Amino acid sequence: MELNDSTTDNLILKLFDAGAVKFGEFTLKSGIKSPVYFDLRVMVSYPEIMKEVSEVLWNIAEKMDAKFDSICGVPYTALPIATLMSVEHRKPMLIRRKEAKDYGTAKMIEGHFEKGDKCLVVEDIVTSGSSIFETSESLVAVGLKVTDAVVLLDRCQGGSARLQQHGINTESAFTIRKVLDVLVQHEKIKLPMKREVEEFIDGNQFESKSIFTPRKITPEVLTYAERAKLCKNPVARKLLNLIEEKQTNLAFAADVTDAEEFLKLADVLGPHICIFKTHIDILKNFSSDVVTKLKALAVKHRYLIFEDRKFADIGGTVKHQYRAGVHKIVEWADIVNAHPVPGHGVVEGLKEAASGKQRGCLLIAEMSSKGNLATGQYTAAAVKMAEEMSDFVIGFISQSAVSAKPYMIHMTPGVKLVPGSGTLGQQYVTPQQAIVEKGSDIIIVGRDIYEASNRVGAAANYKKVGYQAYCARMFRRKDKD
Ligand code: S5P
Numbered sequence: 001m002e003l004n005d006s007t008t009d010n011l012i013l014k015l016f017d018a019g020a021v022k023f024g025e026f027t028l029k030s031g032i033k034s035p036v037y038f039d040l041r042v043m044v045s046y047p048e049i050m051k052e053v054s055e056v057l058w059n060i061a062e063k064m065d066a067k068f069d070s071i072c073g074v075p076y077t078a079l080p081i082a083t084l085m086s087v088e089h090r091k092p093m094l095i096r097r098k099e100a101k102d103y104g105t106a107k108m109i110e111g112h113f114e115k116g117d118k119c120l121v122v123e124d125i126v127t128s129g130s131s132i133f134e135t136s137e138s139l140v141a142v143g144l145k146v147t148d149a150v151v152l153l154d155r156c157q158g159g160s161a162r163l164q165q166h167g168i169n170t171e172s173a174f175t176i177r178k179v180l181d182v183l184v185q186h187e188k189i190k191l192p193m194k195r196e197v198e199e200f201i202d203g204n205q206f207e208s209k210s211i212f213t214p215r216k217i218t219p220e221v222l223t224y225a226e227r228a229k230l231c232k233n234p235v236a237r238k239l240l241n242l243i244e245e246k247q248t249n250l251a252f253a254a255d256v257t258d259a260e261e262f263l264k265l266a267d268v269l270g271p272h273i274c275i276f277k278t279h280i281d282i283l284k285n286f287s288s289d290v291v292t293k294l295k296a297l298a299v300k301h302r303y304l305i306f307e308d309r310k311f312a313d314i315g316g317t318v319k320h321q322y323r324a325g326v327h328k329i330v331e332w333a334d335i336v337n338a339h340p341v342p343g344h345g346v347v348e349g350l351k352e353a354a355s356g357k358q359r360g361c362l363l364i365a366e367m368s369s370k371g372n373l374a375t376g377q378y379t380a381a382a383v384k385m386a387e388e389m390s391d392f393v394i395g396f397i398s399q400s401a402v403s404a405k406p407y408m409i410h411m412t413p414g415v416k417l418v419p420g421s422g423t424l425g426q427q428y429v430t431p432q433q434a435i436v437e438k439g440s441d442i443i444i445v446g447r448d449i450y451e452a453s454n455r456v457g458a459a460a461n462y463k464k465v466g467y468q469a470y471c472a473r474m475f476r477r478k479d480k481d
Contacts, residue, residue: 008174011052012182018046021179023193032204036176036197038153040124041077054084056173057150061120064171066148068120070094070113074135081152082122094119096138108138115143123151126170128206129159136168137404153179158206176201222406223474224249224441231407235304235334235360236394239409242302243274243442248463249435249470251275251306251411253446259285263293265450270301272459275335275411277306277444280327291332298334307333310364314342315349323353330354337362337397340382347385351392360394365402368414370425399429401439413444417465422447431462435469442466 015021019042026037043050061068071091073082075098086093094111113119119139123132126149136146146168154160154172163170180194222230228240243249252273256262262283266276276298280286298305307329311318318338323330330336330353338346340363350361365382367374374382383403386393395409396402402410416428434440443466445459452458 007056008178009182009186011049011056012174012179013186013188014046014049014052015040015043016183016188018042018049021183023189023197034204035193035200038125038155040152043077044080050080050084053152053173054081054088057081057122057152058085058089060150060171060173061148064148064150064169066120066150066169067118068148069117070111070119070144072096072109072119072121072135072139074121074123074131077124078122081124085122094139094144096135109142109144113142113144116145118145118147121146121149121168123149125153125155126151126159126163126172127155127157129162129170132159132163132168132170133166136166156201157204162206221474224470227406231394232391233360233394233407234358236407236409238358239274239304239335239360239394242304246271246274246302247467248272248274249442249466250459250462251277251442251444252449252459253277253279253308253413253444254450255279255282255446256450257282257284259283259287259290263290263297265455266294266297267301268456269449269459270297270303272456272463273301273303274442275304275306275444277308277446278333279308280329281309286326288328291327295332304334305332306335306337306362309333309336310339311336311346311350312339312341313346315345315352317349318342318346319349319353322350330357330359334358335360335362335394337364339364340378340385344385344389347389347393351389354392359392361392362395362397362409362411363393364398365396366398366400368399368412368427370421370427395441397444398440399434399438401441409442410440411442411444412438412440413446415443415445415462416448417461431466432469432472435466436473439473441470 020038020040022037023035026034028034043053070093071082071086072094073079075096082093092111094109094113097108121132121135126132132149139146149168149170151170151172154175156175156177160170180197183189184191184194223244224240225244228237231237250273252269254262254265254276294305309329311321338350338361347361363382363386364374365379379402386396386408387403387405390407397413398410399412412434414426414428415431415434417430419428419430421427431443434443445462449455449458
């Protein structure tokens with residue numbers, strides 16, 4: 001939706017003269033080298049330009065016939081623009097925090113609104129669409145509706161189309177192609193430069209089918225230790241801290257049936273793991289002595305014990321299953337897990353049984369096995385349930401980062417160095433796929449370690465590869481320039 005030509009041309013020239021458009025060789029945040037760079041932040045030094053931009057964007061919103069109750073600028077560049085639009089047209093504004101200091105309690109959205117209100121998102125540039133999407137996600141998370149966004153400049157790299165797929169109609173004042181035309185016409189740049197930028201745009205398109213994951217909002221850029229500070233549950237805190245201290249995000253799945261072998265593994269693998277995951281009911285020679293020894297080894301090597309019991313009954317039953325019977329799981333396992341299928345009661349029952357102890361629970365939001373039913377709405381419902389009970393639920397068994405809350409820990413089973421299928425429907429991804437691509441936090445590895453000829457060597461390698469994947473994720477830049 002371009003404005004009339006002389007207004008647009010003038011504005012482009014003013015922005016160019018203000019140094020908001022630069023040509024040369026620039027490394028974008030994504031690491032990609034670009035022949036052009038827009039720095040619209042300089043606008044704050046030119047009140048007339050700011051005023052004009054805010055008017056232009058307001059007019060676009062009117063032309064779009066976008067009905068909205070409030071305006072929210074994507075932090076930071078668009079904040080003053082949204083402010084001017086708000087003040088000039090008496091439309092309330094909302095502020096989305098960029099960094100919430102304490103995600104447990106802090107509000108991500110400041111300002112008054114009613115659930116169901118529509119909010120217009122304002123942004124300076126759309127490249128991949130991820131910034132507008134992130135802001136929209138935060139607004140939607142508190143009950144607002146976002147269907148429209150206005151931006152000054154569209155870099156023509158596919159961002160608007162991606163946003164459209166997520167139900168956000170994005171209109172811009174002008175495109176990068178228009179900027180090039182105007183600058184050539186006014187002899188600010190030469191034709192070869194225009195061609196170079198056009199080639200860059202054509203060669204750097206964001207795939208329209210790619211899915212934004214909400215996870216990009218925060219945990220990806222927070223360390224395990226930083227996230228530990230945001231946890232209400234002491235087990236989650238302890239786990240995130242020890243991962244960082246021991247530099248391992250490896251959970252070992254101790255799926256062996258002999259107690260002696262089980263304890264030997266708990267000792268020799270200890271230095272390499274953050275979690276020793278058990279299926280205590282598969283031990284053919286279980287005795288309470290086994291768990292006493294296991295607890296001592298967990299203290300010696302500083303890891304947590306996770307009994308992978310997958311509770312899935314009504315609250316009253318799981319309470320007994322957790323604390324009674326032969327295994328008395330609540331006495332020794334720091335972490336247990338549950339299927340959300342029975343509803344909140346399953347978590348409430350477990351929580352009651354754990355009362356007075358430092359314990360945490362994971363919900364099974366996704367599974368690794370072929371044809372499993374934990375997908376789509378079921379996964380979304382698991383996330384909602386977990387977030388509502390986050391004093392006791394510390395995270396998920398999942399194949400990806402299903403929650404954007406940084407205090408939620410994601411553990412992924414079905415991990416091998418070589419991806420593919422295992423026996424009886426098990427499916428495998430690599431540590432890199434789990435941690436970097438899917439945004440998970442902990443890899444769970446079983447047979448690739450206990451079936452290895454050198455089990456300690458295999459665990460040490462998974463420790464290294466898993467932690468390197470986390471480091472790679474930390475240093476990966478977001479794709480907005
Ligand atoms: O979806 C799941 C959930 C779990 S907890 N898929 C899984 O494989 N698991 C568990 O992870 C499974 O019970 C086993 O203990 C471990 C995977 O073992 P591996 O030998 O295939 O690495």
